[in-house]
Amino acid sequence: MKRVWPPLLLLAAAVGVWELVVRTAGVPDYLFPAPTAVASALGADAGLLGSATLVTVREVIVGYLLAVVLAVALAVLLHFSAALRHALLPILVLSQTVPTVVLAPVLAILLGYGIAPKLVVVAIVCFFPIVVNAVDGLRSTDVELVRMMRTLHGSRLAIFRRVELPGALPSIFSGARVAATYATVGAVFGEWAGSSAGLGFVMLQAQPALATARIFAAVLILCAVALALYALVSLTERLLVPWQRETAHA
Amino acid sequence: MSQSTVEVRAAAAPAVAPGVALDGVVRVLGGKRVLDGVDLRLPVRGRLGIVGRSGVGKSTLLSLVAGLDDPDAGTVSVGGDGSAATRLARCALMPQRDCLLPWRTALDNACLALENQGLSRAEARRRAASLFERFGLSGAQGLRPARLSGGMRQRVAFLRTLLADKEVLLLDEPFGALDAITRAELQEWLGAALAVEPRTVLLVTHDVEEALLLCEQIVVLSGGRVAAELEVDIPRAGARREIVTSPAFVELRERALEAIG
Numbered sequence: 379m380k381r382v383w384p385p386l387l388l389l390a391a392a393v394g395v396w397e398l399v400v401r402t403a404g405v406p407d408y409l410f411p412a413p414t415a416v417a418s419a420l421g422a423d424a425g426l427l428g429s430a431t432l433v434t435v436r437e438v439i440v441g442y443l444l445a446v447v448l449a450v451a452l453a454v455l456l457h458f459s460a461a462l463r464h465a466l467l468p469i470l471v472l473s474q475t476v477p478t479v480v481l482a483p484v485l486a487i488l489l490g491y492g493i494a495p496k497l498v499v500v501a502i503v504c505f506f507p508i509v510v511n512a513v514d515g516l517r518s519t520d521v522e523l524v525r526m527m528r529t530l531h532g533s534r535l536a537i538f539r540r541v542e543l544p545g546a547l548p549s550i551f552s553g554a555r556v557a558a559t560y561a562t563v564g565a566v567f568g569e570w571a572g573s574s575a576g577l578g579f580v581m582l583q584a585q586p587a588l589a590t591a592r593i594f595a596a597v598l599i600l601c602a603v604a605l606a607l608y609a610l611v612s613l614t615e616r617l618l619v620p621w622q623r624e625t626a627h628a
Numbered sequence: 629m630s631q632s633t634v635e636v637r638a639a640a641a642p643a644v645a646p647g648v649a650l651d652g653v654v655r656v657l658g659g660k661r662v663l664d665g666v667d668l669r670l671p672v673r674g675r676l677g678i679v680g681r682s683g684v685g686k687s688t689l690l691s692l693v694a695g696l697d698d699p700d701a702g703t704v705s706v707g708g709d710g711s712a713a714t715r716l717a718r719c720a721l722m723p724q725r726d727c728l729l730p731w732r733t734a735l736d737n738a739c740l741a742l743e744n745q746g747l748s749r750a751e752a753r754r755r756a757a758s759l760f761e762r763f764g765l766s767g768a769q770g771l772r773p774a775r776l777s778g779g780m781r782q783r784v785a786f787l788r789t790l791l792a793d794k795e796v797l798l799l800d801e802p803f804g805a806l807d808a809i810t811r812a813e814l815q816e817w818l819g820a821a822l823a824v825e826p827r828t829v830l831l832v833t834h835d836v837e838e839a840l841l842l843c844e845q846i847v848v849l850s851g852g853r854v855a856a857e858l859e860v861d862i863p864r865a866g867a868r869r870e871i872v873t874s875p876a877f878v879e880l881r882e883r884a885l886e887a888i889g
Contacts, residue, residue, distance in 0.1 A: 520727075522723050522724075522725065522727055523729070525696055525721065525723065526722075526723050526727045527740070528716060529694050529695075529696070529721040529792070529794075530720060530721075530741035530744055530788070531741050531745045531792060532740075532744045536744045540729070540743070540744070541729065544729070545729075545731075547731075619731075621730045621772050621774065622730075624730075624772055624774040624775065625774045
Protein backbone atom coordinates (compact mmCIF):
# COMPACT_ATOMS: atom_id res chain seq x y z
CA MET A 379 0.00 0.00 0.00
CA LYS A 380 2.96 2.32 0.56
CA ARG A 381 3.47 2.64 -3.18
CA VAL A 382 -0.04 3.98 -3.63
CA TRP A 383 0.46 7.12 -1.55
CA PRO A 384 3.00 9.17 -3.59
CA PRO A 385 1.00 9.15 -6.88
CA LEU A 386 -2.24 9.69 -4.94
CA LEU A 387 -0.80 12.75 -3.20
CA LEU A 388 0.55 14.13 -6.47
CA LEU A 389 -2.85 13.61 -8.11
CA ALA A 390 -4.62 15.37 -5.24
CA ALA A 391 -2.20 18.29 -5.50
CA ALA A 392 -2.76 18.56 -9.26
CA VAL A 393 -6.53 18.57 -8.80
CA GLY A 394 -6.14 21.27 -6.15
CA VAL A 395 -4.05 23.48 -8.47
CA TRP A 396 -6.54 22.87 -11.29
CA GLU A 397 -9.44 24.04 -9.09
CA LEU A 398 -7.50 27.06 -7.90
CA VAL A 399 -6.44 28.20 -11.40
CA VAL A 400 -9.90 27.76 -12.94
CA ARG A 401 -11.58 29.59 -10.05
CA THR A 402 -9.15 32.51 -9.77
CA ALA A 403 -8.93 33.03 -13.55
CA GLY A 404 -12.71 32.81 -13.83
CA VAL A 405 -12.70 30.25 -16.65
CA PRO A 406 -16.31 29.39 -17.56
CA ASP A 407 -17.37 25.78 -16.92
CA TYR A 408 -18.26 25.10 -20.57
CA LEU A 409 -14.65 25.89 -21.57
CA PHE A 410 -12.81 24.09 -18.83
CA PRO A 411 -14.78 22.93 -15.79
CA ALA A 412 -13.24 22.97 -12.34
CA PRO A 413 -13.00 19.65 -10.48
CA THR A 414 -15.91 20.68 -8.28
CA ALA A 415 -18.02 21.32 -11.39
CA VAL A 416 -17.14 17.84 -12.69
CA ALA A 417 -18.08 16.40 -9.33
CA SER A 418 -21.45 18.13 -9.33
CA ALA A 419 -22.04 16.94 -12.92
CA LEU A 420 -21.37 13.41 -11.68
CA GLY A 421 -24.08 13.90 -9.07
CA ALA A 422 -26.59 15.79 -11.22
CA ASP A 423 -26.32 13.43 -14.22
CA ALA A 424 -25.99 10.28 -12.11
CA GLY A 425 -28.96 8.56 -13.75
CA LEU A 426 -27.83 9.33 -17.30
CA LEU A 427 -24.19 8.49 -16.63
CA GLY A 428 -25.12 5.38 -14.66
CA SER A 429 -27.14 3.76 -17.44
CA ALA A 430 -24.52 4.82 -20.02
CA THR A 431 -21.81 3.23 -17.86
CA LEU A 432 -23.70 -0.07 -17.77
CA VAL A 433 -23.86 -0.10 -21.58
CA THR A 434 -20.18 0.67 -21.99
CA VAL A 435 -19.07 -1.74 -19.27
CA ARG A 436 -20.96 -4.51 -20.99
CA GLU A 437 -19.20 -3.74 -24.30
CA VAL A 438 -15.85 -3.59 -22.55
CA ILE A 439 -16.22 -6.85 -20.65
CA VAL A 440 -17.74 -8.94 -23.43
CA GLY A 441 -15.36 -7.53 -26.04
CA TYR A 442 -12.38 -8.07 -23.75
CA LEU A 443 -13.30 -11.66 -22.93
CA LEU A 444 -13.82 -12.30 -26.63
CA ALA A 445 -10.32 -10.98 -27.29
CA VAL A 446 -8.76 -13.09 -24.52
CA VAL A 447 -10.39 -16.32 -25.69
CA LEU A 448 -9.63 -15.76 -29.38
CA ALA A 449 -6.09 -14.52 -28.72
CA VAL A 450 -5.11 -17.46 -26.50
CA ALA A 451 -6.73 -19.93 -28.93
CA LEU A 452 -4.83 -18.43 -31.87
CA ALA A 453 -1.58 -18.36 -29.86
CA VAL A 454 -1.95 -22.09 -29.13
CA LEU A 455 -2.62 -22.77 -32.80
CA LEU A 456 0.44 -20.72 -33.82
CA HIS A 457 2.48 -22.53 -31.18
CA PHE A 458 1.64 -25.93 -32.63
CA SER A 459 2.07 -24.99 -36.28
CA ALA A 460 5.40 -23.46 -37.25
CA ALA A 461 4.19 -22.96 -40.83
CA LEU A 462 1.16 -21.01 -39.68
CA ARG A 463 3.30 -19.01 -37.26
CA HIS A 464 5.77 -18.00 -39.95
CA ALA A 465 2.95 -17.02 -42.30
CA LEU A 466 0.59 -15.29 -39.90
CA LEU A 467 2.72 -13.59 -37.26
CA PRO A 468 4.25 -11.00 -39.65
CA ILE A 469 0.77 -10.20 -40.97
CA LEU A 470 -0.48 -9.76 -37.42
CA VAL A 471 2.31 -7.31 -36.68
CA LEU A 472 1.60 -5.50 -39.96
CA SER A 473 -2.10 -5.28 -39.10
CA GLN A 474 -1.18 -3.07 -36.17
CA THR A 475 -0.37 -0.26 -38.58
CA VAL A 476 -4.09 -0.02 -39.43
CA PRO A 477 -5.56 2.68 -37.15
CA THR A 478 -8.46 1.06 -35.32
CA VAL A 479 -10.32 4.37 -35.18
CA VAL A 480 -10.70 4.18 -38.93
CA LEU A 481 -12.17 0.71 -38.71
CA ALA A 482 -14.97 1.71 -36.34
CA PRO A 483 -17.18 3.52 -38.91
CA VAL A 484 -16.66 0.70 -41.39
CA LEU A 485 -17.76 -1.81 -38.76
CA ALA A 486 -20.80 0.32 -37.95
CA ILE A 487 -21.84 0.24 -41.61
CA LEU A 488 -21.19 -3.50 -41.71
CA LEU A 489 -22.74 -4.56 -38.41
CA GLY A 490 -25.25 -1.81 -37.63
CA TYR A 491 -25.69 0.34 -34.55
CA GLY A 492 -26.09 -2.41 -31.98
CA ILE A 493 -23.50 -3.88 -29.61
CA ALA A 494 -21.78 -6.06 -32.25
CA PRO A 495 -19.51 -3.44 -33.88
CA LYS A 496 -18.41 -2.18 -30.43
CA LEU A 497 -17.49 -5.69 -29.33
CA VAL A 498 -15.45 -6.11 -32.50
CA VAL A 499 -13.57 -2.83 -31.99
CA VAL A 500 -12.83 -3.67 -28.34
CA ALA A 501 -11.72 -7.18 -29.31
CA ILE A 502 -9.49 -5.87 -32.13
CA VAL A 503 -7.61 -3.40 -29.90
CA CYS A 504 -7.20 -5.96 -27.10
CA PHE A 505 -6.34 -8.93 -29.30
CA PHE A 506 -2.81 -8.11 -30.41
CA PRO A 507 -0.91 -7.66 -27.11
CA ILE A 508 -2.41 -10.90 -25.79
CA VAL A 509 -1.54 -12.97 -28.87
CA VAL A 510 2.02 -11.73 -29.07
CA ASN A 511 2.73 -12.25 -25.38
CA ALA A 512 1.07 -15.67 -25.35
CA VAL A 513 3.06 -16.89 -28.36
CA ASP A 514 6.26 -15.60 -26.75
CA GLY A 515 5.41 -17.24 -23.45
CA LEU A 516 4.64 -20.59 -25.03
CA ARG A 517 7.79 -20.52 -27.13
CA SER A 518 10.11 -19.58 -24.27
CA THR A 519 9.52 -22.90 -22.50
CA ASP A 520 12.69 -24.30 -20.96
CA VAL A 521 14.07 -27.00 -23.30
CA GLU A 522 15.36 -28.97 -20.34
CA LEU A 523 11.82 -29.26 -18.93
CA VAL A 524 10.59 -30.63 -22.24
CA ARG A 525 13.41 -33.20 -22.36
CA MET A 526 12.63 -34.27 -18.81
CA MET A 527 8.93 -34.62 -19.64
CA ARG A 528 9.65 -36.71 -22.73
CA THR A 529 11.53 -39.26 -20.67
CA LEU A 530 8.67 -39.33 -18.13
CA HIS A 531 6.03 -40.69 -20.55
CA GLY A 532 5.15 -37.11 -21.57
CA SER A 533 3.15 -36.99 -24.82
CA ARG A 534 3.09 -33.78 -26.87
CA LEU A 535 -0.28 -32.94 -25.33
CA ALA A 536 0.93 -33.69 -21.79
CA ILE A 537 3.93 -31.41 -22.32
CA PHE A 538 1.60 -28.66 -23.49
CA ARG A 539 -0.89 -29.07 -20.65
CA ARG A 540 1.54 -29.61 -17.79
CA VAL A 541 4.57 -27.55 -18.82
CA GLU A 542 4.09 -25.12 -21.69
CA LEU A 543 0.68 -23.65 -20.85
CA PRO A 544 1.20 -23.09 -17.10
CA GLY A 545 4.67 -21.75 -17.86
CA ALA A 546 3.21 -19.25 -20.34
CA LEU A 547 0.55 -17.95 -17.93
CA PRO A 548 2.67 -15.05 -16.59
CA SER A 549 3.31 -13.86 -20.18
CA ILE A 550 -0.33 -14.28 -21.14
CA PHE A 551 -1.36 -12.20 -18.15
CA SER A 552 1.11 -9.44 -18.88
CA GLY A 553 -0.45 -9.17 -22.34
CA ALA A 554 -3.92 -9.30 -20.81
CA ARG A 555 -3.06 -6.48 -18.40
CA VAL A 556 -1.90 -4.20 -21.23
CA ALA A 557 -5.03 -5.10 -23.21
CA ALA A 558 -7.23 -4.22 -20.23
CA THR A 559 -6.14 -0.60 -20.50
CA TYR A 560 -7.05 -0.49 -24.22
CA ALA A 561 -10.54 -1.93 -23.87
CA THR A 562 -12.38 1.26 -22.82
CA VAL A 563 -10.75 3.24 -25.63
CA GLY A 564 -12.04 0.65 -28.09
CA ALA A 565 -15.56 0.85 -26.70
CA VAL A 566 -15.66 4.67 -26.94
CA PHE A 567 -14.39 4.61 -30.54
CA GLY A 568 -17.04 2.07 -31.36
CA GLU A 569 -19.75 4.26 -29.83
CA TRP A 570 -18.49 7.38 -31.60
CA ALA A 571 -18.83 5.63 -34.94
CA GLY A 572 -22.53 5.13 -34.37
CA SER A 573 -24.57 4.37 -31.29
CA SER A 574 -27.59 5.34 -29.22
CA ALA A 575 -26.22 4.62 -25.76
CA GLY A 576 -23.02 4.37 -23.72
CA LEU A 577 -20.47 6.80 -22.29
CA GLY A 578 -19.09 7.59 -25.74
CA PHE A 579 -22.61 8.44 -26.90
CA VAL A 580 -23.15 10.67 -23.84
CA MET A 581 -19.92 12.53 -24.67
CA LEU A 582 -21.03 13.08 -28.27
CA GLN A 583 -24.40 14.41 -27.08
CA ALA A 584 -22.83 16.66 -24.44
CA GLN A 585 -20.43 18.32 -26.86
CA PRO A 586 -22.90 20.49 -28.88
CA ALA A 587 -24.76 21.27 -25.65
CA LEU A 588 -21.48 22.59 -24.21
CA ALA A 589 -22.01 20.36 -21.18
CA THR A 590 -18.25 20.07 -20.79
CA ALA A 591 -18.45 19.07 -17.15
CA ARG A 592 -20.50 16.00 -18.16
CA ILE A 593 -17.84 15.06 -20.74
CA PHE A 594 -15.21 15.25 -18.03
CA ALA A 595 -17.40 13.17 -15.76
CA ALA A 596 -17.72 10.52 -18.49
CA VAL A 597 -13.95 10.47 -18.94
CA LEU A 598 -13.52 10.04 -15.21
CA ILE A 599 -15.88 7.06 -15.22
CA LEU A 600 -14.03 5.55 -18.20
CA CYS A 601 -10.76 5.79 -16.25
CA ALA A 602 -12.39 4.08 -13.30
CA VAL A 603 -13.73 1.30 -15.52
CA ALA A 604 -10.30 0.72 -17.06
CA LEU A 605 -8.70 0.70 -13.62
CA ALA A 606 -11.28 -1.75 -12.31
CA LEU A 607 -10.73 -4.09 -15.26
CA TYR A 608 -6.97 -3.90 -14.76
CA ALA A 609 -7.39 -4.69 -11.07
CA LEU A 610 -9.69 -7.61 -11.87
CA VAL A 611 -7.17 -9.07 -14.32
CA SER A 612 -4.36 -8.64 -11.78
CA LEU A 613 -6.46 -10.36 -9.14
CA THR A 614 -7.18 -13.26 -11.49
CA GLU A 615 -3.46 -13.52 -12.14
CA ARG A 616 -2.74 -13.71 -8.43
CA LEU A 617 -5.23 -16.53 -8.10
CA LEU A 618 -4.09 -18.47 -11.16
CA VAL A 619 -0.33 -17.83 -10.89
CA PRO A 620 0.30 -17.98 -7.14
CA TRP A 621 3.73 -19.54 -7.57
CA GLN A 622 5.14 -16.44 -9.22
CA ARG A 623 4.94 -14.34 -6.06
CA GLU A 624 6.33 -17.24 -4.08
CA THR A 625 9.27 -17.60 -6.47
CA ALA A 626 9.89 -13.86 -6.39
CA HIS A 627 10.02 -13.85 -2.60
CA ALA A 628 12.14 -16.99 -2.27
CA MET B 629 22.82 -51.18 2.31
CA SER B 630 25.52 -52.93 0.28
CA GLN B 631 24.16 -56.26 1.46
CA SER B 632 20.77 -55.78 -0.15
CA THR B 633 22.28 -54.42 -3.34
CA VAL B 634 24.30 -57.57 -3.79
CA GLU B 635 21.24 -59.73 -3.22
CA VAL B 636 19.26 -57.84 -5.82
CA ARG B 637 22.04 -58.12 -8.35
CA ALA B 638 22.20 -61.86 -7.81
CA ALA B 639 18.43 -62.11 -8.26
CA ALA B 640 18.45 -60.13 -11.51
CA ALA B 641 18.32 -61.80 -14.90
CA PRO B 642 21.67 -63.05 -16.22
CA ALA B 643 23.41 -60.18 -17.93
CA VAL B 644 23.58 -61.80 -21.37
CA ALA B 645 21.62 -59.05 -23.08
CA PRO B 646 23.13 -55.99 -21.49
CA GLY B 647 20.88 -53.37 -19.94
CA VAL B 648 22.60 -50.57 -21.77
CA ALA B 649 25.13 -51.03 -24.56
CA LEU B 650 27.03 -48.50 -26.65
CA ASP B 651 29.12 -49.62 -29.62
CA GLY B 652 31.44 -47.27 -31.46
CA VAL B 653 29.23 -44.30 -30.71
CA VAL B 654 30.13 -41.07 -32.48
CA ARG B 655 28.26 -37.81 -31.99
CA VAL B 656 29.27 -34.62 -33.76
CA LEU B 657 27.93 -31.35 -32.41
CA GLY B 658 28.85 -28.02 -33.98
CA GLY B 659 31.60 -29.62 -36.05
CA LYS B 660 33.24 -31.16 -32.98
CA ARG B 661 33.37 -34.89 -32.38
CA VAL B 662 32.01 -34.74 -28.84
CA LEU B 663 31.86 -38.52 -28.65
CA ASP B 664 34.43 -40.28 -30.80
CA GLY B 665 33.94 -44.02 -30.67
CA VAL B 666 32.57 -44.86 -27.24
CA ASP B 667 31.92 -48.46 -26.17
CA LEU B 668 30.07 -49.18 -22.95
CA ARG B 669 28.38 -52.14 -21.30
CA LEU B 670 26.03 -51.78 -18.37
CA PRO B 671 24.31 -54.93 -17.10
CA VAL B 672 20.71 -54.98 -15.91
CA ARG B 673 20.50 -53.56 -12.38
CA GLY B 674 24.12 -52.49 -12.62
CA ARG B 675 25.33 -49.04 -11.68
CA LEU B 676 27.78 -47.27 -13.90
CA GLY B 677 29.37 -43.94 -13.12
CA ILE B 678 30.64 -41.76 -15.92
CA VAL B 679 33.22 -39.20 -14.87
CA GLY B 680 35.22 -36.63 -16.76
CA ARG B 681 35.87 -32.94 -17.09
CA SER B 682 33.01 -30.66 -18.03
CA GLY B 683 32.39 -30.49 -21.76
CA VAL B 684 33.71 -34.00 -22.32
CA GLY B 685 30.37 -35.21 -23.65
CA LYS B 686 28.86 -36.77 -20.54
CA SER B 687 25.48 -35.12 -20.96
CA THR B 688 25.52 -35.83 -24.69
CA LEU B 689 25.99 -39.48 -23.86
CA LEU B 690 22.99 -39.45 -21.52
CA SER B 691 20.83 -37.80 -24.18
CA LEU B 692 21.77 -40.59 -26.57
CA VAL B 693 20.93 -43.33 -24.10
CA ALA B 694 17.68 -41.57 -23.18
CA GLY B 695 16.55 -41.66 -26.80
CA LEU B 696 16.41 -37.86 -26.96
CA ASP B 697 19.17 -37.88 -29.55
CA ASP B 698 20.68 -40.28 -32.12
CA PRO B 699 24.35 -41.03 -32.73
CA ASP B 700 26.04 -40.07 -35.99
CA ALA B 701 27.73 -43.47 -36.05
CA GLY B 702 27.60 -46.61 -33.93
CA THR B 703 24.68 -48.00 -31.96
CA VAL B 704 23.08 -47.31 -28.62
CA SER B 705 20.72 -49.95 -27.27
CA VAL B 706 18.70 -50.35 -24.11
CA GLY B 707 17.49 -53.84 -23.31
CA GLY B 708 18.82 -55.04 -26.65
CA ASP B 709 16.80 -52.59 -28.75
CA GLY B 710 18.49 -49.73 -30.57
CA SER B 711 15.54 -47.58 -31.66
CA ALA B 712 15.23 -44.12 -30.12
CA ALA B 713 11.56 -44.71 -29.32
CA THR B 714 12.38 -47.82 -27.29
CA ARG B 715 15.19 -46.07 -25.46
CA LEU B 716 12.85 -43.22 -24.64
CA ALA B 717 10.27 -45.69 -23.35
CA ARG B 718 12.78 -47.47 -21.13
CA CYS B 719 14.81 -44.62 -19.64
CA ALA B 720 13.98 -41.85 -17.22
CA LEU B 721 16.21 -38.78 -17.07
CA MET B 722 16.96 -36.75 -13.99
CA PRO B 723 18.40 -33.54 -15.42
CA GLN B 724 21.26 -31.49 -14.02
CA ARG B 725 19.04 -28.82 -12.55
CA ASP B 726 16.13 -30.24 -10.58
CA CYS B 727 13.67 -28.98 -13.24
CA LEU B 728 10.78 -29.08 -10.80
CA LEU B 729 7.71 -27.29 -12.11
CA PRO B 730 7.32 -24.15 -9.97
CA TRP B 731 3.51 -24.28 -10.16
CA ARG B 732 3.25 -27.79 -8.75
CA THR B 733 3.71 -28.82 -5.15
CA ALA B 734 6.49 -31.28 -4.30
CA LEU B 735 4.01 -34.16 -4.30
CA ASP B 736 2.43 -33.14 -7.61
CA ASN B 737 5.87 -32.75 -9.16
CA ALA B 738 6.65 -36.31 -8.19
CA CYS B 739 3.30 -37.34 -9.71
CA LEU B 740 4.20 -36.05 -13.19
CA ALA B 741 5.11 -39.33 -14.83
CA LEU B 742 2.10 -41.10 -13.31
CA GLU B 743 -0.28 -38.42 -14.58
CA ASN B 744 1.42 -38.54 -17.97
CA GLN B 745 0.53 -42.23 -18.06
CA GLY B 746 -3.12 -41.41 -17.55
CA LEU B 747 -3.50 -42.07 -13.82
CA SER B 748 -5.99 -39.86 -12.03
CA ARG B 749 -4.42 -37.20 -9.89
CA ALA B 750 -5.81 -38.78 -6.72
CA GLU B 751 -4.34 -42.18 -7.54
CA ALA B 752 -1.01 -40.66 -8.62
CA ARG B 753 -0.84 -38.69 -5.37
CA ARG B 754 -1.58 -41.79 -3.32
CA ARG B 755 1.29 -43.68 -4.92
CA ALA B 756 3.72 -40.79 -4.71
CA ALA B 757 2.78 -40.07 -1.10
CA SER B 758 3.82 -43.53 0.06
CA LEU B 759 7.25 -42.95 -1.46
CA PHE B 760 7.50 -39.58 0.29
CA GLU B 761 6.92 -41.33 3.60
CA ARG B 762 9.44 -44.05 2.89
CA PHE B 763 12.20 -41.73 1.78
CA GLY B 764 12.07 -39.12 4.49
CA LEU B 765 10.15 -36.42 2.67
CA SER B 766 7.01 -36.35 4.77
CA GLY B 767 5.99 -32.77 5.47
CA ALA B 768 7.27 -31.52 2.12
CA GLN B 769 4.35 -32.82 0.05
CA GLY B 770 2.33 -29.61 -0.06
CA LEU B 771 5.21 -27.18 -0.58
CA ARG B 772 6.03 -25.62 -3.92
CA PRO B 773 9.67 -25.85 -5.08
CA ALA B 774 10.37 -22.22 -4.12
CA ARG B 775 9.88 -23.23 -0.49
CA LEU B 776 12.18 -26.26 -0.64
CA SER B 777 15.91 -26.37 0.08
CA GLY B 778 18.28 -27.45 -2.67
CA GLY B 779 18.67 -30.89 -1.12
CA MET B 780 14.93 -31.39 -0.80
CA ARG B 781 14.40 -30.36 -4.40
CA GLN B 782 16.87 -32.97 -5.62
CA ARG B 783 15.16 -35.63 -3.54
CA VAL B 784 11.80 -34.74 -5.05
CA ALA B 785 13.35 -34.72 -8.53
CA PHE B 786 14.74 -38.20 -7.90
CA LEU B 787 11.42 -39.57 -6.65
CA ARG B 788 9.76 -38.08 -9.73
CA THR B 789 12.26 -39.98 -11.89
CA LEU B 790 11.76 -43.17 -9.88
CA LEU B 791 7.97 -42.97 -10.21
CA ALA B 792 8.27 -43.08 -14.01
CA ASP B 793 8.70 -46.80 -13.40
CA LYS B 794 11.44 -47.19 -15.98
CA GLU B 795 14.14 -49.84 -15.86
CA VAL B 796 16.97 -47.41 -16.54
CA LEU B 797 17.63 -44.23 -14.57
CA LEU B 798 19.87 -41.60 -16.11
CA LEU B 799 21.19 -39.22 -13.47
CA ASP B 800 22.92 -36.15 -14.85
CA GLU B 801 25.06 -34.53 -12.14
CA PRO B 802 22.21 -34.95 -9.67
CA PHE B 803 24.01 -33.20 -6.82
CA GLY B 804 26.24 -30.83 -8.76
CA ALA B 805 24.57 -27.67 -7.45
CA LEU B 806 24.61 -28.65 -3.77
CA ASP B 807 27.02 -27.72 -1.02
CA ALA B 808 29.44 -30.43 0.12
CA ILE B 809 27.60 -31.40 3.29
CA THR B 810 24.20 -31.67 1.64
CA ARG B 811 25.77 -33.54 -1.23
CA ALA B 812 27.28 -36.17 1.07
CA GLU B 813 23.91 -36.51 2.78
CA LEU B 814 22.12 -37.00 -0.52
CA GLN B 815 24.66 -39.49 -1.83
CA GLU B 816 23.92 -41.64 1.18
CA TRP B 817 20.18 -41.11 0.74
CA LEU B 818 20.35 -42.05 -2.95
CA GLY B 819 22.35 -45.18 -2.17
CA ALA B 820 19.74 -46.24 0.37
CA ALA B 821 16.87 -45.43 -1.99
CA LEU B 822 18.42 -47.47 -4.78
CA ALA B 823 18.94 -50.38 -2.40
CA VAL B 824 15.17 -50.41 -1.78
CA GLU B 825 14.18 -49.62 -5.37
CA PRO B 826 16.94 -51.13 -7.48
CA ARG B 827 17.29 -49.97 -11.08
CA THR B 828 19.86 -49.91 -13.82
CA VAL B 829 21.64 -46.63 -13.17
CA LEU B 830 23.84 -44.47 -15.33
CA LEU B 831 25.29 -41.70 -13.19
CA VAL B 832 27.11 -38.81 -14.79
CA THR B 833 29.22 -36.73 -12.45
CA HIS B 834 32.43 -34.74 -12.27
CA ASP B 835 32.86 -35.92 -8.70
CA VAL B 836 34.98 -39.08 -8.71
CA GLU B 837 34.25 -39.79 -5.06
CA GLU B 838 30.51 -39.69 -5.73
CA ALA B 839 30.84 -42.14 -8.61
CA LEU B 840 32.96 -44.51 -6.51
CA LEU B 841 30.53 -44.38 -3.59
CA LEU B 842 27.41 -45.02 -5.63
CA CYS B 843 28.54 -47.18 -8.54
CA GLU B 844 29.97 -50.66 -9.10
CA GLN B 845 31.79 -49.65 -12.19
CA ILE B 846 33.14 -46.34 -13.41
CA VAL B 847 34.20 -45.12 -16.80
CA VAL B 848 36.39 -42.10 -17.38
CA LEU B 849 35.60 -40.07 -20.49
CA SER B 850 38.33 -37.97 -22.02
CA GLY B 851 38.68 -36.53 -25.52
CA GLY B 852 35.42 -38.15 -26.59
CA ARG B 853 36.64 -41.64 -25.73
CA VAL B 854 36.68 -44.01 -22.79
CA ALA B 855 40.01 -43.31 -21.15
CA ALA B 856 39.66 -45.85 -18.34
CA GLU B 857 37.28 -48.46 -17.01
CA LEU B 858 37.44 -49.31 -13.33
CA GLU B 859 35.67 -52.00 -11.34
CA VAL B 860 34.73 -50.56 -7.97
CA ASP B 861 35.46 -53.48 -5.74
CA ILE B 862 35.59 -51.94 -2.30
CA PRO B 863 34.11 -52.75 1.07
CA ARG B 864 31.04 -50.53 1.45
CA ALA B 865 30.12 -51.34 5.01
CA GLY B 866 30.75 -48.71 7.67
CA ALA B 867 30.84 -44.97 7.86
CA ARG B 868 31.48 -42.85 4.80
CA ARG B 869 34.67 -41.48 6.32
CA GLU B 870 36.08 -44.99 6.71
CA ILE B 871 35.13 -45.98 3.18
CA VAL B 872 36.68 -42.97 1.49
CA THR B 873 39.93 -43.37 3.42
CA SER B 874 40.30 -47.09 2.81
CA PRO B 875 43.37 -47.97 0.70
CA ALA B 876 41.26 -49.60 -2.03
CA PHE B 877 39.12 -46.48 -2.37
CA VAL B 878 42.08 -44.13 -2.39
CA GLU B 879 43.82 -46.18 -5.05
CA LEU B 880 40.76 -46.23 -7.31
CA ARG B 881 40.31 -42.52 -6.90
CA GLU B 882 43.92 -41.88 -7.87
CA ARG B 883 43.60 -44.04 -10.97
CA ALA B 884 40.40 -42.27 -12.01
CA LEU B 885 41.87 -38.81 -11.45
CA GLU B 886 44.94 -39.75 -13.43
CA ALA B 887 42.77 -40.92 -16.35
CA ILE B 888 40.75 -37.71 -16.26
CA GLY B 889 44.07 -35.90 -16.78
